[in-house]
Amino acid sequence: MSFPQSDLVQRGISDEFYQALEAAVGAAHVVVDPKAMEPRLIEDRGLYRGSALALVRPGTTEEVAKVVRVCRAAAVPIVPQGGNTGLVGGGVPQDAVVLVTDRLNRIRAVDPLNSTMTVEAGCILSNIQQAANDIDRLFPLSLASEGSCQIGGNLSTNAGGTAVLRYGNMRELVLGLEVVLPDGEILNDLNGLRKNNTGYDLRNLFIGAEGTLGIITAAVLKLYSKPVLRATALVACEGPQAALALYDRLRSRNADSLSTFEYIERIALQMVLDHTPGCADPMAQEHPAYVLVELTSSDPEADLDTRLEAALAAAFEVEEILDAVIGASESQRDALWALRENLSEAQKFAGASIKHDVAVPVSRVAEFLMTASSACRAHVPAVRICPFGHFGDGNIHFNLSRPLDMSDADFLEEYPAFNRIVHDIVAELGGSISAEHGIGLVKRQELRRYKDPVALRVMEQIKTVLDPEGLMNPGKVL
Amino acid sequence: MSFPQSDLVQRGISDEFYQALEAAVGAAHVVVDPKAMEPRLIEDRGLYRGSALALVRPGTTEEVAKVVRVCRAAAVPIVPQGGNTGLVGGGVPQDAVVLVTDRLNRIRAVDPLNSTMTVEAGCILSNIQQAANDIDRLFPLSLASEGSCQIGGNLSTNAGGTAVLRYGNMRELVLGLEVVLPDGEILNDLNGLRKNNTGYDLRNLFIGAEGTLGIITAAVLKLYSKPVLRATALVACEGPQAALALYDRLRSRNADSLSTFEYIERIALQMVLDHTPGCADPMAQEHPAYVLVELTSSDPEADLDTRLEAALAAAFEVEEILDAVIGASESQRDALWALRENLSEAQKFAGASIKHDVAVPVSRVAEFLMTASSACRAHVPAVRICPFGHFGDGNIHFNLSRPLDMSDADFLEEYPAFNRIVHDIVAELGGSISAEHGIGLVKRQELRRYKDPVALRVMEQIKTVLDPEGLMNPGKVL
Numbered sequence: 001m002s003f004p005q006s007d008l009v010q011r012g013i014s015d016e017f018y019q020a021l022e023a024a025v026g027a028a029h030v031v032v033d034p035k036a037m038e039p040r041l042i043e044d045r046g047l048y049r050g051s052a053l054a055l056v057r058p059g060t061t062e063e064v065a066k067v068v069r070v071c072r073a074a075a076v077p078i079v080p081q082g083g084n085t086g087l088v089g090g091g092v093p094q095d096a097v098v099l100v101t102d103r104l105n106r107i108r109a110v111d112p113l114n115s116t117m118t119v120e121a122g123c124i125l126s127n128i129q130q131a132a133n134d135i136d137r138l139f140p141l142s143l144a145s146e147g148s149c150q151i152g153g154n155l156s157t158n159a160g161g162t163a164v165l166r167y168g169n170m171r172e173l174v175l176g177l178e179v180v181l182p183d184g185e186i187l188n189d190l191n192g193l194r195k196n197n198t199g200y201d202l203r204n205l206f207i208g209a210e211g212t213l214g215i216i217t218a219a220v221l222k223l224y225s226k227p228v229l230r231a232t233a234l235v236a237c238e239g240p241q242a243a244l245a246l247y248d249r250l251r252s253r254n255a256d257s258l259s260t261f262e263y264i265e266r267i268a269l270q271m272v273l274d275h276t277p278g279c280a281d282p283m284a285q286e287h288p289a290y291v292l293v294e295l296t297s298s299d300p301e302a303d304l305d306t307r308l309e310a311a312l313a314a315a316f317e318v319e320e321i322l323d324a325v326i327g328a329s330e331s332q333r334d335a336l337w338a339l340r341e342n343l344s345e346a347q348k349f350a351g352a353s354i355k356h357d358v359a360v361p362v363s364r365v366a367e368f369l370m371t372a373s374s375a376c377r378a379h380v381p382a383v384r385i386c387p388f389g390h391f392g393d394g395n396i397h398f399n400l401s402r403p404l405d406m407s408d409a410d411f412l413e414e415y416p417a418f419n420r421i422v423h424d425i426v427a428e429l430g431g432s433i434s435a436e437h438g439i440g441l442v443k444r445q446e447l448r449r450y451k452d453p454v455a456l457r458v459m460e461q462i463k464t465v466l467d468p469e470g471l472m473n474p475g476k477v478l
Numbered sequence: 479m480s481f482p483q484s485d486l487v488q489r490g491i492s493d494e495f496y497q498a499l500e501a502a503v504g505a506a507h508v509v510v511d512p513k514a515m516e517p518r519l520i521e522d523r524g525l526y527r528g529s530a531l532a533l534v535r536p537g538t539t540e541e542v543a544k545v546v547r548v549c550r551a552a553a554v555p556i557v558p559q560g561g562n563t564g565l566v567g568g569g570v571p572q573d574a575v576v577l578v579t580d581r582l583n584r585i586r587a588v589d590p591l592n593s594t595m596t597v598e599a600g601c602i603l604s605n606i607q608q609a610a611n612d613i614d615r616l617f618p619l620s621l622a623s624e625g626s627c628q629i630g631g632n633l634s635t636n637a638g639g640t641a642v643l644r645y646g647n648m649r650e651l652v653l654g655l656e657v658v659l660p661d662g663e664i665l666n667d668l669n670g671l672r673k674n675n676t677g678y679d680l681r682n683l684f685i686g687a688e689g690t691l692g693i694i695t696a697a698v699l700k701l702y703s704k705p706v707l708r709a710t711a712l713v714a715c716e717g718p719q720a721a722l723a724l725y726d727r728l729r730s731r732n733a734d735s736l737s738t739f740e741y742i743e744r745i746a747l748q749m750v751l752d753h754t755p756g757c758a759d760p761m762a763q764e765h766p767a768y769v770l771v772e773l774t775s776s777d778p779e780a781d782l783d784t785r786l787e788a789a790l791a792a793a794f795e796v797e798e799i800l801d802a803v804i805g806a807s808e809s810q811r812d813a814l815w816a817l818r819e820n821l822s823e824a825q826k827f828a829g830a831s832i833k834h835d836v837a838v839p840v841s842r843v844a845e846f847l848m849t850a851s852s853a854c855r856a857h858v859p860a861v862r863i864c865p866f867g868h869f870g871d872g873n874i875h876f877n878l879s880r881p882l883d884m885s886d887a888d889f890l891e892e893y894p895a896f897n898r899i900v901h902d903i904v905a906e907l908g909g910s911i912s913a914e915h916g917i918g919l920v921k922r923q924e925l926r927r928y929k930d931p932v933a934l935r936v937m938e939q940i941k942t943v944l945d946p947e948g949l950m951n952p953g954k955v956l
Contacts (some may be wrong), residue, residue, distance in 0.1 A: 006732060043793055076737075100582055111839060112841075113722065113726060113840060113841035114839040114840045114842075114872070115729075115840070115841070116843040117926070122894075155570060157675065158675050158679075160673055160675075164672065164673065166651075169673060171679070172650065181932070181936070185932050185935075186932065187932045187933055187936065188932065188933075189930060190929045191908060191910070192839045192908065193837045193838070193839065193872060193909065193910050193913075194642065194837065194840070194871040194873070195638055195642065195647060195837045195868070195871050195873045195910065195913040195914050196837060196871065196910040196912075196913065197635065197636050197638075197686055197910070197912045197913065197914055197915065197916045197917070197956055198910055198911060198912050198917060198921075198925055198928075198929055199686075199687065199917060199925060199929060199933070199934070199937050199956070200683060200686065200687055200936075200937045200940060200941075200955075201636075201649070201682040201683060201686055201690075201925075202681035202933055202936055202937070204679040204681075204683070205678060205679060205682070205683060207679065208678065208679055209678055213678075224733065225729055225730055225733035244591065251593075251703055252614070252703055252776065253703075253777050254777060255702065255776045255777075255779070256734040256735055256775050256776065256777060256780070257734055274758075288927040296510060297734050297784070298730065298731060298732075298733045298734065299731050299732060299733075299734060300731070301785075302734070304841065307777070307779075316784060341728065349512075359671045359672065359673045359674060360860050361589060361592040361594065361670040362591060362592045362593070362672070363589050363590075363591035363592040364592075390673070393673050394592070394671060394672055394673065395672070395673045410834070430670060430671075432669070432671050432673065432674040432675070432676055433676060434674075434676050435671075435673040435674065435675065436673050436674045436675055437675065438675045439675070439676060439677060441550075443676075447676055450676075451676055451677060452665065452666045452667060454659070454663050454664065454665045454666065455665055455666075455667055455677070455680055456677070457663075457677045457917035458659070458665060458678075458680055458944070459677050459680070460945045461944065462678060462940065462943065463678075463945070465553065465763055465939045465940065465942070465943040466936070466939065477677055478677075478680075
């Protein structure tokens with residue numbers, strides 16, 4: 001095999017380095033061909049393009065540790081990558097070795113009675129969901145990229161998605177971790193315990209650290225009882241204030257089964273109706289806003305439809321909602337879900353968009369939506385505001401599509417200005433500028449602006465003590 | 479005021495130090511009277527006796543920060559104390575300032591629509607429960623000392639208790655924190671957000687750190703929908719294997735409402751019956767083991783009794799259980815709970831006891847109980863083994879009472895030997911030597927023996943970078 005030369009030799013990276021990588025993982029698993037590396041240099045939306053010395057594909061945790069030690073000895077940065085589906089450029093390398101986790105794809109253990117599963121970082125999320133389903137359990141994490149994203153990436157970004165309302169973020173779905181540290185040692189805490197108070201909680205330090213503190217190689221995941229019933233409704237309402245009242249109503253009585261509360265404004269729904277074949281408005285009239293509501297239960301006698309109907313009837317009675325359609329069959333329920341699931345795709349037809357993945361306290365979602373919408377319209381009057389998302393988590397994807405009569409390029413020039421407008425309002429409301437996507441490259445400057453400086457300093461202290469050479473996914477988060 | 483002198487002056491701690499403390503919190507809140515300090519020098523069971531330079535009772539976070547800076551300048555250790563109800567000596571001072579949090583007792587904010595409450599560290603747990611109840615919400619943390627323990631202690635020890643099965647440990651009940659760091663700076667992360675991926679999760683680093691990384695001064699707590707119905711049963715069974723089968727049955731169909739699954743062996747129940755006035759066996763016959771089961775719901779129409787009856791009838795049908803009593807009224811349900819709640823107290827009548835707060839995977843609880851019981855009987859044949867606890871969390875209080883014909887002193891000499899026997903089995907089964915009580919002073923040596931050395935090293939690195947002088951609750955955990 002011939003290795004890239006040129007300036008690498010000048011930097012002291014020579015054949016010996018590549019040979020050491022090959023010795024660590026086998027020659028077949030060190031990739032330097034530019035064409036083969038290409039898909040690993042860019043992120044999903046093409047916002048960033050990086051460069052790599054090699055892709056390395058270890059097959060075991062011990063091999064990951066060897067790669068880390070080889071890179072460390074040569075002072076070469078390491079960027080771990082799973083499915084490379086992240087949305088903030090967290091996996092983009094710069095003159096680094098890309099450590100691809102796809103060969104770490106074993107389900108090491110399944111323990112139905114403990115409701116746990118021990119998986120390696122490279123397992124694809126949908127495969128994990130399926131393996132849980134095979135033993136009559138649920139692994140609840142669910143997100144758009146589940147067919148290709150890997151659990152290692154889900155862990156490193158503390159992934160969110162549509163099941164957070166009921167089951168929590170990725171962080172809440174993990175009991176134990178195995179991590180290769182920046183010095184190549186292996187932290188072994190693959191415990192399957194619900195209770196364990198033996199020292200500092202290192203697990204949560206690595207979860208959500210976006211690969212900057214070490215490489216997660218395996219995890220013990222929590223499984224849940226499999227729901228066997230669901231009741232699904234699309235509910236129309238006047239706007240966020242009404243949605244909040246409905247949320248409070250459902251939560252107070254149906255807390256045991258409430259699993260979904262997703263908000264969609266009409267303009268966003270209209271984009272789905274306009275651009276997604278097979279999607280139709282289930283209501284006769286147009287309404288300002290909608291909520292997709294779902295109750296689920298593992299009790300086959302739970303009679304969720306009756307409960308949902310009763311709750312919605314009571315809400316209708318007091319004019320909290322304008323209309324509602326309850327799915328009467330699995331296919332009708334799937335059709336209601338399709339209206340939510342196709343939002344991101346449909347918005348692509350509307351031209352350039354400027355997105356904000358933000359969260360505020362649930363009590364302030366309505367205030368956020370109204371204030372931020374006004375402020376954005378004051379900046380660009382014809383901007384099309386398409387907010388939707390996880391209302392019950394306080395997490396809104398506050399997406400702006402360009403005005404019909406504006407070019408993509410002109411609109412995208414307003415990216416920083418819109419960021420400032422929206423993030424300032426989020427900060428004012430005690431919110432987060434990154435609810436579920438993380439910081440990566442994209443939001444690094446914004447983090448410096450909005451994060452408590454003392455918290456930033458502690459983050460830097462931890463980074464420095466665990467990764468003094470700064471070789472683990474450098475330039476991300478901090 | 480006259481300050482303790484003697485060897486303190488030699489150590490450079492003089493009037494100026496005490497005056498600086500008084501300047502920080504007001505003279506009335508610096509206590510040096512030995513009699514007044516006494517209750518703060520010992521822990522609940524009198525296993526350890528410490529010494530203090532002063533008790534200091536700051537009234538605000540800013541005052542906590544000032545105290546920390548004064549102590550740091552004088553190189554005086556600080557031991558934070560809440561209700562001083564811990565079980566592992568985590569609050570015992572040694573030549574330290576005891577920072578008592580009881581004046582930090584304000585509920586700063588209540589947000590019913592966000593289901594959150596912002597509380598200061600010195601709030602007593604039962605007051606927080608009541609404040610949640612007042613707005614029709616539940617703060618689920620519940621444990622024996624709830625009438626006097628403070629939330630700051632609950633946070634610092636990641637408290638467990640009887641509601642973990644449904645709601646998780648303390649860790650899972652927190653959204654944001656305010657912490658005074660070892661250098662006297664204030665980390666402000668009092669967010670009330672369900673989703674927030676903006677950098678490392680510092681919150682979980684301070685939770686469960688037992689005051690060794692800083693002093694938690696306030697927290698944003700998650701509240702839940704208030705249950706309005708409960709169904710409670712005492713179920714008799716052959717032993718842990720049958721209990722596990724019952725647990726699996728209830729979890730698979732009644733996951734939405736299952737809130738309690740507490741295991742009690744006959745010998746432990748008998749102690750309650752023998753020593754607790756008003757407690758009676760609700761069954762005609764004696765049985766080897768029992769489980770206290772409770773379903774709860776916030777839906778007034780949930781009909782939990784019917785569901786519980788159906789599940790227990792099915793279990794009886796297949797001889798999984800031997801008998802069951804369902805509480806028919808609130809007072810009957812309370813009476814069933816009293817059998818569980820009086821276990822620790824009743825055991826005191828049986829003489830000296832050697833306790834183990836351990837956890838294993840739920841699937842291995844039966845194996846643990848059988849193996850550990852045999853091994854303990856092999857060591858001291860007449861030892862009375864009284865295991866009980868949070869079966870559904872895998873957390874058993876594996877308590878040993880002395881043989882009837884053995885003195886307390888002779889039995890307690892076997893403490894280290896029994897620890898080794900039980901903890902070795904726990905480790906073999908992938909368990910934890912401290913499920914919910916923490917490490918403190920009591921389990922520090924055990925931690926060194928059983929914890930992954932790499933994890934220990936990372937813990938030490940974090941301790942060193944955040945508290946280089948080692949002044950925060952020294953000698954605890956690490």
